[in-house]
Amino acid sequence: MREMPSTTNRIQTVLKTENVDIYYGDYRAVAGVNLEIPKNKVTALIGPSGCGKSTILRCFNRLNDLIQSFRLTGRITYLGQDLYARDVDPVKIRDEIGMVFQRPNPFPKTIYDNIVYGPRIQKDPSNFDEIVETSLRRAALWDEVKDKLQESGFSLSGGQQQRLCIARTIAAKPEVILMDEPCSALDPISTLKVEELIHELKEKYTIIIVTHNMQQATRVADYTAFFNAEPTPKGGKIGYLVEYDRTEVIFGSPNEQATKDYVSGKFG
Amino acid sequence: MASPQLNSNTDFGPRPEMEKTLDKGFIGLTQAFAIGIGLILVSIALVITIRAWPAISQFGLGFLFNSAWNPVTGREDFGALPVIYGTLVNSFLALLIAVPLGIGSAIFLSEDFIPLKIRTVLVFLVELLAAIPSVVYGLWGIFVMIPFLSSLHKIIPFFPVVRGPSMLVASVVLAIMILPIIIAISRDSLFALPPDLRQASLGLGATRWETIFRVLIPAAISGIVGGIMLALGRAMGETMAVTMLIGNSNRISPSLTQPANTIASLLANQFAEASGLQVSALMYAGLVLMILTLLVNILAEIIVNKIKAKYN
Amino acid sequence: MATLDFDEVTNSTINLKKEPNSSRSLFGLVMTGISALCLALTVIPLVLVIGYVLFKGGARLFQPGILTQLPPPPGLSGGGLANAILGTIMVVALATLIAVPIGVLAAVYLSEFSGGSQIARWVRFAVNVLSGVPSIIAGIFAFGLFVAPLIGSRGLFGFSAVAGAIALAVLMLPTIIRTTDEALQIVPQDIRWAALGIGAYNYQTVLKVVLPAAIPAILTGVTLAIARAAGETAPLIFTALFSNFWPKGIFEPVATLSVLVYNFAIVPFRPQQELAWAASLILVLLVLATSVAARMATRQR
Numbered sequence: 001m002r003e004m005p006s007t008t009n010r011i012q013t014v015l016k017t018e019n020v021d022i023y024y025g026d027y028r029a030v031a032g033v034n035l036e037i038p039k040n041k042v043t044a045l046i047g048p049s050g051c052g053k054s055t056i057l058r059c060f061n062r063l064n065d066l067i068q069s070f071r072l073t074g075r076i077t078y079l080g081q082d083l084y085a086r087d088v089d090p091v092k093i094r095d096e097i098g099m100v101f102q103r104p105n106p107f108p109k110t111i112y113d114n115i116v117y118g119p120r121i122q123k124d125p126s127n128f129d130e131i132v133e134t135s136l137r138r139a140a141l142w143d144e145v146k147d148k149l150q151e152s153g154f155s156l157s158g159g160q161q162q163r164l165c166i167a168r169t170i171a172a173k174p175e176v177i178l179m180d181e182p183c184s185a186l187d188p189i190s191t192l193k194v195e196e197l198i199h200e201l202k203e204k205y206t207i208i209i210v211t212h213n214m215q216q217a218t219r220v221a222d223y224t225a226f227f228n229a230e231p232t233p234k235g236g237k238i239g240y241l242v243e244y245d246r247t248e249v250i251f252g253s254p255n256e257q258a259t260k261d262y263v264s265g266k267f268g
Numbered sequence: 269m270a271s272p273q274l275n276s277n278t279d280f281g282p283r284p285e286m287e288k289t290l291d292k293g294f295i296g297l298t299q300a301f302a303i304g305i306g307l308i309l310v311s312i313a314l315v316i317t318i319r320a321w322p323a324i325s326q327f328g329l330g331f332l333f334n335s336a337w338n339p340v341t342g343r344e345d346f347g348a349l350p351v352i353y354g355t356l357v358n359s360f361l362a363l364l365i366a367v368p369l370g371i372g373s374a375i376f377l378s379e380d381f382i383p384l385k386i387r388t389v390l391v392f393l394v395e396l397l398a399a400i401p402s403v404v405y406g407l408w409g410i411f412v413m414i415p416f417l418s419s420l421h422k423i424i425p426f427f428p429v430v431r432g433p434s435m436l437v438a439s440v441v442l443a444i445m446i447l448p449i450i451i452a453i454s455r456d457s458l459f460a461l462p463p464d465l466r467q468a469s470l471g472l473g474a475t476r477w478e479t480i481f482r483v484l485i486p487a488a489i490s491g492i493v494g495g496i497m498l499a500l501g502r503a504m505g506e507t508m509a510v511t512m513l514i515g516n517s518n519r520i521s522p523s524l525t526q527p528a529n530t531i532a533s534l535l536a537n538q539f540a541e542a543s544g545l546q547v548s549a550l551m552y553a554g555l556v557l558m559i560l561t562l563l564v565n566i567l568a569e570i571i572v573n574k575i576k577a578k579y580n
Numbered sequence: 581m582a583t584l585d586f587d588e589v590t591n592s593t594i595n596l597k598k599e600p601n602s603s604r605s606l607f608g609l610v611m612t613g614i615s616a617l618c619l620a621l622t623v624i625p626l627v628l629v630i631g632y633v634l635f636k637g638g639a640r641l642f643q644p645g646i647l648t649q650l651p652p653p654p655g656l657s658g659g660g661l662a663n664a665i666l667g668t669i670m671v672v673a674l675a676t677l678i679a680v681p682i683g684v685l686a687a688v689y690l691s692e693f694s695g696g697s698q699i700a701r702w703v704r705f706a707v708n709v710l711s712g713v714p715s716i717i718a719g720i721f722a723f724g725l726f727v728a729p730l731i732g733s734r735g736l737f738g739f740s741a742v743a744g745a746i747a748l749a750v751l752m753l754p755t756i757i758r759t760t761d762e763a764l765q766i767v768p769q770d771i772r773w774a775a776l777g778i779g780a781y782n783y784q785t786v787l788k789v790v791l792p793a794a795i796p797a798i799l800t801g802v803t804l805a806i807a808r809a810a811g812e813t814a815p816l817i818f819t820a821l822f823s824n825f826w827p828k829g830i831f832e833p834v835a836t837l838s839v840l841v842y843n844f845a846i847v848p849f850r851p852q853q854e855l856a857w858a859a860s861l862i863l864v865l866l867v868l869a870t871s872v873a874a875r876m877a878t879r880q881r
Contacts, residue, residue, distance in 0.1 A: 010586075011586045011587065012586060012587045012588075012589050013586040013587065013588045013589060014589070016588065036584065038584075038586050061471060063470065063471060066467070066470070068380070078594075079590075079594060080588065080590035080592060081592070083596070087597050088597060089596060091470075091473055091474070091604075092473070092595070092596045092597075093596055094470065094471055095473040096596075098471060098472065099467075101464060101467065101468065105462070105464035105467075105468045107465065107468065107469070107483055107487075108486070109486075118473060121474050121482075165468070168468075168472065169471075169472070172472050172473060223584070246584075287784075291783050294782065294783035294786075295782060295783070298685045298686065298688045298689035298692075298693060299689050299694075299699075301681075301689065302685075302686040302689040302690060302700075302703045303699070304686065305707055305710065305753065305757070306703060306706040308710065308753070309706050311721075312713065312717065312750075315724040316717070316720060316721060316724060318724070319724040319728065369618045370618075370622070372614060372618025373618045373619040375615050376612075376615035376618065376619045381612060381616070390619065392875060393623055393627075394622060394623070394626075395871065396626060396630075396867075396871055397625075397626045399808070399868075399871050400630075400811075400867060401810075401811025401812070401813070401841075401863050401864075401867070402813065403811070403838050403841045403842050403845075403860075403863075404629065404633060404811070404863060404864060405629065406841075406842070406845060407841055407857065407860055408628075408633070408860075410845055410846070411632075411853075412628065444625045447622050451622065475605075476608060477607060477608045505712075505713075505715070505717070507714065507715060507716045507813075507814040508814055508842060512842070512845060512846065532714060532716050532814070535719075536814055536817060539719075539720065539723065539818040540817060540821065547728065551720060551724065554717055557714065557716075557717065558713070558717050561712055561713070561714060562712075565712050
């Protein structure tokens with residue numbers, strides 16, 4: 001981790017969105033997002049499906065660039081730098097901001113090669129064997145696979161594959177880890193293991209997690225942002241941020257009625 | 269069975285007992301035709317082997333290593349070595365040219381380097397390449413490719429001097445003809461990959477080309493290799509364009525600018541006027557070609573399955 | 581809206597800027613260029629082939645008599661492709677008449693009545709192997725069985741249009757079986773259940789309900805197979821041979837456009853070569869038309 005200027009005990013913003021609107025062509029999908037993501041904490045994005053949570057998440061590492069019609073207005077800054085400035089290279093952003101996907105997606109390579117993929121690309125001069133062990137330990141997978149590093153990533157169970165993907169992301173030494181519903185394809189036991197992992201990981205990384213599961217948010221997140229969607233006159237839906245606060249507030253004493261309704265299960 | 273009271277326009281035919289027999293008969297007919305396909309395959313092998321038998325019994329396996337080709341009655345001597353050599357060299361040279369070009373084109377057509385509409389047109393154009401008859405490629409090769417290749421040695425240093433129909437010309441045109449197969453199958457293999465793979469790679473900070481080389485191509489390699497083997501099989505059996513461009517000479521020569529022959533072009537050239545033992549010898553050569561293409565197809569299956577097992 | 585109070589960091593030194601001269605960027609640029617070059621080298625020959633055929637063939641095709649006259653004697657100009665056009669139509673029509681019923685019914689068996697059995701797998705395997713058989717092998721098969729002398733000194737058909745048609749039919753079968761098989765499998769199961777539900781028998785269901793639903797796709801496949809068969813040469817040069825005269829019947833040799841191109845391409849006389857280009861143009865136009873039609877038909881669905 002790099003040394004960052006910090007004042008004692010004050011929480012720092014790592015990522016900040018200012019009045020971000022997301023368009024696909026002319027269609028505005030998400031409107032007016034204002035968020036500040038705190039360092040070394042877990043921030044959850046929750047809300048009913050279709051309100052733009054994953055879309056927002058993918059703006060942080062510019063994976064939305066892959067969609068031809070995608071457009072963004074407003075500003076997203078990482079440590080003060082505008083991520084969407086003209087002279088910024090998305091590839092470098094992804095060295096800083098990594099991602100774990102909904103379905104485990106290891107490469108068709110050995111476990112070892114999966115993990116050192118990032119370091120190889122970044123031409124990391126550190127010892128690869130050490131990187132592999134450190135990453136697997138941090139992902140709580142080392143003991144289970146330390147004797148079979150040369151086996152295919154696919155030889156693992158679903159939960160193990162997802163932890164492999166987490167280890168792979170960590171090995172690339174990011175500051176921020178984005179998680180897009182990382183447990184939705186896993187069984188309950190694996191889900192618990194990953195949630196424990198998230199608790200440990202936040203000491204070293206900033207985590208933003210999108211989740212459909214409200215209980216998961218209460219278990220892992222320090223801060224929660226609740227999104228909702230409204231039908232537009234043209235027949236589509238537009239997503240927007242309703243409320244963003246400490247998790248206890250969102251679930252205990254939210255300010256907005258919509259938030260109250262959602263967390264008490266009235267819809268979504 | 270009472271006739272159903274229906275409100276439909278279809279007439280459901282004659283009475284039940286006859287219907288049952290008709291039904292059985294119909295199913296039996298379709299089954300016969302289906303099995304017939306296998307019978308056709310077997311009869312192809314049989315007919316050719318039977319017709320080749322006089323040559324097989326006279327020359328045995330030595331046929332494969334003999335370079336003579338003498339149809340003069342009383343002194344017949346036939347050997348397929350030059351045409352087996354020619355078939356292999358022709359096909360492999362064509363692959364050497366077509367595989368890099370084909371994979372490169374397939375990559376370019378499967379990424380979004382150019383807008384989708386242009387890509388669709390280009391994909392269609394590549395498909396058209398496959399639909400043009402072989403004989404038209406031959407005609408074009410004679411009047412366009414040969415003069416073009418003949419003039420290349422003036423422009424490109426060290427380029428061999430092409431003086432007419434030869435192995436080089438035939439291989440270049442053959443390469444053009446097998447490109448569509450390689451491109452189509454490589455593209456399909458790349459498209460069959462889950463999009464997650466690409467996203468995972470990009471998410472780890474890889475550039476597009478790093479993703480292509482380190483993740484996508486290795487993941488799609490079994491399909492790509494399968495396509496290459498299919499193209500090899502097609503190349504070995506290709507007849508008309510090769511016949512018109514290869515020069516039809518039964519001599520083995522290390523030089524690519526010399527005329528040569530493949531099994532297919534030998535058959536195309538000599539069959540119509542052959543008689544007696546020569547026909548048998550030609551059939552024997554045809555049998556060899558059939559076995560070669562069969563072997564390539566079987567090999568393709570094995571290699572593809574081995575690669576799939578290694579990666580999955 | 582947020583009552584959260586974080587400190588914003590604004591002076592970090594992380595470099596996110598693009599570096600167009602880095603080795604990674606340059607590598608990407610060079611590779612894009614190379615792959616674009618590969619595509620260009622693929623498409624250029626196609627454009628050249630079609631271009632030359634259109635140009636040289638067009639110059640000869642639109643002269644009077646091209647569709648109604650016989651080819652001229654070697655070296656002389658004038659004349660036309662009439663017998664070759666007729667011959668191609670004859671041979672291809674015959675081949676289609678043989679291949680379509682066999683192919684469609686075999687596919688019906690595969691898709692409707694065999695249900696994944698061992699037989700079905702062997703048949704599909706046989707179809708795959710058959711599709712890999714070179715066209716010249718189909719030719720020598722037809723020669724060996726129908727042309728060459730069987731008993732005594734007479735072949736079953738001798739050099740004839742029929743023998744050529746049989747060779748072509750063998751080559752058309754895999755395409756017809758595959759496209760019909762796919763077309764039938766796409767027909768929704770509901771239609772079959774509905775027919776069986778009101779008491780129809782198997783053959784009725786297939787003939788009156790399922791097949792009609794699949795006909796557009798089957799037609800597309802058959803049309804493509806026909807276009808390809810029309811361009812085949814190797815199986816015909818020693819079955820149907822060639823003829824400089826009007827077709828005399830299906831048991832006699834016959835001229836075809838594809839064999840004409842082959843014969844006239846290697847003849848040192850200008851007029852014959854021009855006719856070869858003209859015949860090529862007809863074949864290429866046929867292929868172009870069917871490819872475009874097939875593309876549009878599949879897109880509509």
